[in-house]
Amino acid sequence: MQTTLDEGVKDIGLKFGSQMPNSKQYRFPKEISLLPKLLFHLRRRPLLGSIVGHEDGKSVLWNLFLNASFDLSLRMVAPCCLMHREGGTFEELPAYDLAMQSDTAVVLDHGNNIEHLPVNCWLQGAELAADEGRNAAALAACRTLAEELTELQFPAPRILAFKEGSSESRYFVSRLIPAHKDPPYKQEANFHSSKHLTTEQWTKLKSSFVHFDDPSFCEWIRNLKVVPPEKRRSCRRWDLNIDLLGVIEVDDMAGVEQRQNKSGGGKYFFCSGGKKKEVKKETGLGLSFTKDENFGEWYSEVVVNGEMIEYYDISGCYILRPWAISIWEIMQTFFDAEIKKMKVKNCYFPLFVSPGVLQKEKDHIEGFAPEVAWVTKSGESELEVPIAIRPTSETVMYPYYSKWIRGHRDLPLKLNQWCNVVRWEFSNPTPFIRSREFLWQEGHTAFATKEEADTEVLQILELYRCIYEEFLAIPVTKGRKSELETFAGGLYTTSVEAFIPNTGRGIQGATSHCLGQNFAKMFEINFENEKGEKGMVWQNSWAYSTRTIGVMVMVHGDDKGLVLPPKVAALQLIVIPVPYKDADTQGIFDACVATVATLSDAGIRAEADLRDNYSPGWKYSNWEMKGVPLRIEIGPRDLANNQVRAVRRDNGAKTDISRVFLVEQVKGMLDKIQQNLFDVAKQKRDACVEVLKTWEEFVTALGQKKLILAPWCDEEDVEKDVKARTKGDMGAAKSLCTPFEQPELPEGTKCFASGKPAKKWTYWGRSY
Structure with missing residues (x-):
């Protein structure tokens, strides 16, 4: 069609x-x-x-x-x-x-x-x-x-x-x-x-209007050899007064000619292979919205223009493009290797769940009921019994744990699956952050003792911290959820919590749950210990999802587009030739290819952009939009001096590097970019933390989009009351987590919300 x-x-x-x-x-x-x-x-x-x-x-x-x-x-x-x-x-x-x-x-x-x-x-x-x-x-x-x-x-x-x-x-x-x-x-x-x-x-x-400078539209109509009738403004970010979708026929010339546009504004480049050649002028790649002024629109733009996602024709579902999937695969490779060291094995269970199994754990299904999607028809026929699509897999997997576990020799049973789940959320779907279908891993383990289960909960949580802080360069807080926020049917929940300074909202990064023996009781997962005594297993479940990618975009992205940490970037470095008039164009291109080969041999993910129908300036903007951590530029001067110019995506710093020390210095710069992204993100997060003790201070800080650390009495009714009292246009405040690293709580400290004796310090705020 x-x-x-x-x-x-x-x-x-x-x-x-x-x-x-x-x-x-x-x-x-x-x-x-x-x-x-x-x-x-x-x-x-x-x-x-x-x-x-x-x-x-x-x-x-x-x-x-x-x-x-x-x-x-x-x-x-x-x-x-x-x-x-x-x-x-x-x-x-x-x-x-x-x-x-x-x-x-x-x-x-x-x-x-x-x-x-x-x-x-x-x-x-x-x-x-x-x-x-x-x-x-x-x-x-x-x-x-x-x-x-x-x-x-x-x-x-x-x-x-x-x-x-x-x-x-x-x-x-x-x-x-x-x-x-x-x-x-x-x-x-x-x-x-x-x-x-x-x-x-x-x-x-x-x-907010859709204009002719939509990059995908421009590419499509170029390929059809038809153009709109009127000249339109170019993107203001480049100061290139070029005609959108225009075409220029370049006369026969020996090499590359640098031309000044008629208005005397910016410059653009045309390449010629010694014969008449059609060269396309570039379309603007800049974002229409800024991160500070309109965060929601900025985010929607940057994930599309940065080639992370494409919108699908079912609301709340998105196409994850290779640029995003590569990030997921890097995290997956790390996490999969680490859990295998813990003797966790991968498996796969079906997507569908029968109603009988789903209803078996009442508290659990009540927590997910509004999000469950159902299959009710097969062709034109109504199904006698509707089939649910998994929102999570406890009820899918545990009937078979009961079958597979008989004695203490069958324990521990540690399984993980990489899969998709569906949660039919109707409120404000957001790419990566809140979608109806998403990718994740979910681990489900069973132990003979609670001590073993408790140990694993923290081991997994530490791996999640590593993903966020060491790979995504995002500071997180490890802590325990309140009873009200505990996973439905579980004993207790731990999480890593991130914070988005621009919106003043916390975001749950990943969770590691101790399920206790509740599911074991419901699904009759029993075993016989070494003494011949009957008992129920202790279970855990833990998961992280492609939400991680959305958090990364929100934390590091800027008004030029994505900013990718080197450890998760599919492409850590892009090499761009910068030819000038009368330059040795072929020599510059050969140097770019050789540079990529040298860096690739050293384990650096590098490519060269040798497309001859785009100017260097357009390429700079293109790869900045996609967030590549480091850009290498090679021009005639660099060729003559046996050097390259390196430009960092995170801060724009430019450095000339001798080819003799190329690998060593590039690796050092990538490490510095990774660390700088984390340091800047942590500095911004810490600047938003407000430590307080009274309700009046709490309300003020909430209005200022702060991450609030306050003393709390740890009572569920008080937490519900906080939600009710802060409900408004921006959403209610909630407890985010009780951090494991607790500040000193002076004797006699009162709960900020109830005035009762405080038991702990807890993070509060609005959240995604």
Whole structure:
């Protein structure tokens, strides 16, 4: 289907476009300039509702959607094409009013002024708006409506929340709620015009639009040999005034020519192999949002632009791209080797769980019940008994532990599996952090004594600390969870806790649970000891997941993109040639290849970027976005001096390195980058820690996004009360963990929340 759609787009460019001078590329006519963008989104996901466009593009629209030779039936639900003219009407509805129709999914228009503000808003599909002041109820109602509209056959619309009474709220509510039944003239009477938006609000709205500088769109349309009709601004981050998606024919020249753009701004490079060659200008790679100003949007951008994930057409599910999986594999290799030293063996249990087994441990399943996904049909037939998809594997594995364990010689039984689990969370899915399906390892062990189980709990927790601190360069706190936060059905839970300074939220990094004998009792996992006495085993379970990757992105990423610690980076070093006019280009390329070979032989993960259709500046930005720890630049001067220039991703420091000491110094720099990332992250985390003793101080610190260490009486009712009293727009505060390393607790210290005698110091805060 994608192939035929691509061919259709290309065919439109050939039939209706104009051929560019001295080029085989075709430019779309102005009247249908947004069609490529629309079709690009159709290629990726379904769109719901009507399509609105210029009457000038009527023939093309009819050809596309009514007489299309390529199949759009799987990407569109009953498309209704409506046209308009500037200053005129079609069915008495100009573009401004058409945009407000209840079923409008897409508006095709240039939108160069405020009157055409709706343009581009709908290219991602229908959207809903909800007032954040109504809390979860309003959002839940919107999600329910979205599911009804899509009948669970397509991705649910994105949910937007705005402050009640704001210009954004009035604007979006008047246009985006699918259930809106008022005709356009009534909507206009009830809501203020978009002209009343302030400059700041208008800028904010524009920044959320989908533009032609989407890298994946640019690459797709380049390959089709068609381009949009108008010159557009280049990315401001580069100061390169180049035409987006433009093509330049470079005349025959002996080597490489450095050209200054017409405006006298930045410089860009074109390579020639001694003959006429088509060279693409680069598109901007910069992020639209900054980490400090809009953390959520920044995170969503950086995981996509950094090639960590791609969004899937089922909400809450994501494609993990090789750049992310390689990080997971490095951590997996370390952890797998360490647990095998502890005599843990790998296995694999099925994904599906029968209801009877799932219900066997009541407390456990109650903790997971809202997240369990069920298979209820096979083809067109309803299953007699629904089948659950594992949210975790205790109830999957333990019936067989009962079968395999008979006597003390069968103990300890230590199994681990690397697998996926599904937890159907409906609230705000976030890549890596909160997804409906994710990868993890889960260990399940059984022992004859509690002492053995307790020892292993801490051994595993130490391995999790190593993953975070020594591999991901993220400081964590080891501690014990409160009774309220203990794993459902378990005896006690330990965890490593990280903290995200930008959001002021803690995040549970990994957990190691002592399950006690509760599951052994439920699943009858008994054994006979050396004295012939019957007893129940003591069990543990422990797990960490791909959430680790999300925490790493949140902690280390910056406004240029990802920042990867060298120990987990798939590529620790990238070598980039920097040729100049009249330089020995081939010699520079050969030096890059030789440098990679030398470093690779020394065990450093290195590659050279020898692509000749991108400038060095574009490559710098590309690899900075992907977070490669170290960049090596080789130009004519470096070649002449038998050296290379090294540039660190973490702090931008530049160092010239003699090739004689290349391996030694590169290894040293990678070690320094790893340590510096940890030191900076720890410094930022520690700066957020607030030690306090009173409720008033607690509330103030919570509002300042602090990680709070406070004395606590260790009572569940008090913890529930803290949650209830702090519940608000940003979420309730909760206990994160009681750290193993306890500060001195002076005699007579009172609990910060209840005034009762305190028993321990505990970390508190909002969390993911």
